[in-house]
Amino acid sequence: MADLIDSNPYLLLMLQHFNIDFRVSDHTVLQLCNRYDVSEQLFISIANLYNGSGSREEQPFTRKDLLQVIDFLKNSHNYYRFDKYPQISSYIRQLQENHPEKELKLLEKFFNEYFMEVREHLDYEDEVAFPYFITLLGDGKTGNDGEAYSSKEYSEHHTDIELKLKDLKNLLLKYVKIEGDPDLRRKLFMSLYELEFDLYIHSLIEEAILIPSGVDIEREQNG
Amino acid sequence: MDKSTLHIAILEYSKIIYEGIQAILYQSDTDCRIYKLETLDGLTGLLESNPVDVLIANSIHFVNREKEVKKIKKSYPSLSVAGIEFGMMHKPSMLTDITFTLYDSPEHIVHLLSKLDKKNHSQPNEKEGEENLTKREVEVLTGLVSGMLNKEIADALNISIHTVVRHRKNIAVKTGIRSQSGLTIYAISKRIISIEDI
Structure with a gap:
């Protein structure tokens, strides 16, 4: 996750909106999501929007x-x-x-x-x-x-x-x-x-x- | 489509002249595509389906049809018109951007056309950065920021509401400002109205 933030610091805003602390250590996205009880699929969908590559295909969200x-x-x-x-x-x-x-x-x-x-x-x-x-x-x-x-x-x-x-x-x-x-x-x-x-x-x-x-x-x- | 290709329509009855111009253009370095037109009406049809940069026309086609030509030029502002003159002497016409005669050298004709090409390439750039409003648009804007309704502006300027709406759209596009309160600040910055007016 730290690498992702390095490449797009706006993701910090996203973390804040998800109530995820900025000290992400060496956690991967999956580890971080599990820790904060956020669905990985949702996290990635929104991160993609922040990275400017939002997919338009509809994802079935729970x-x-x-x-x-x-x-x-x-x-x-x-x-x-x-x-x-x-x-x-x-x-x-x-x-x-x-x-x-x-x-x-x-x-x-x-x-x-x-x-x-x-x-x-x-x-x-x-x-x-x-x-x-x-x-x-x-x-x-x-x-x-x-x-x-x-x-x-x-x-x-x-x-x-x-x-x-x-x-x-x-x-x-x-x-x-x-x-x-x-x-x-x-x-x-x-x-x-x-x-x-x-x-x-x-x-x-x-x-x-x-x-x-x-x-x-x-x-x-x-x- | 390649942007550097010049799309040229030639409106000329005479096969000799049409093919002559075509040969001059093809033998020059000009990267162009040429369309043959028989009538002025054919031009309208062509413009609807193809981008035409230059119309080369025997001015005889424009006789008594000045209004139509003006309308076409207005609808297609990027279209340049080159007139072919038959005599050594020619009177300048409002409808043509350049003219050449049948006795001009091929180099001169190609040179004139290439100048038109340059003009077309620089035109959009100049326009992009330019928010200069027309006199009418300034009048509409003044009414707008002083709180007049579309109908009131239309009545005051003696134009239709539809036209007012069109002017408002153009003002928004040219200035990049869409809200009325934003336009008020624009109008003050540009000294179109003074702060005491509001």
């Missing part, structure tokens, strides 16, 4: 795997909520304090509004979507009467929070003039790119693993 996927996604929500976004927010704040131009005030406002939307989206997933999946995976009865919530609805609600992030990046790369401050601006960029990458993987996991599996279980139940 219910236990899928519950772990939900834990994984919840952990990544916490990473966005309590680590990455606040970090970006503090960089932008600092930038705004160093450069009193009004444009930067607007940029900060833009980011704050965006952050609020992101939090709403994360809350929605934590409070509505994930509990639905957990119930679906548990006893199978979702307790829906009539107007059923479904994986399909989830996939439709699944808004694109990556879009405004791209806007922010483009504004900083192409348009908003800021003199000097290269260290701070570089740190901001690196954070934005890190966030963008993890968000991208996050939505891949939802789209390639969680939603198709949910749809399958629903079909089983209804058919």
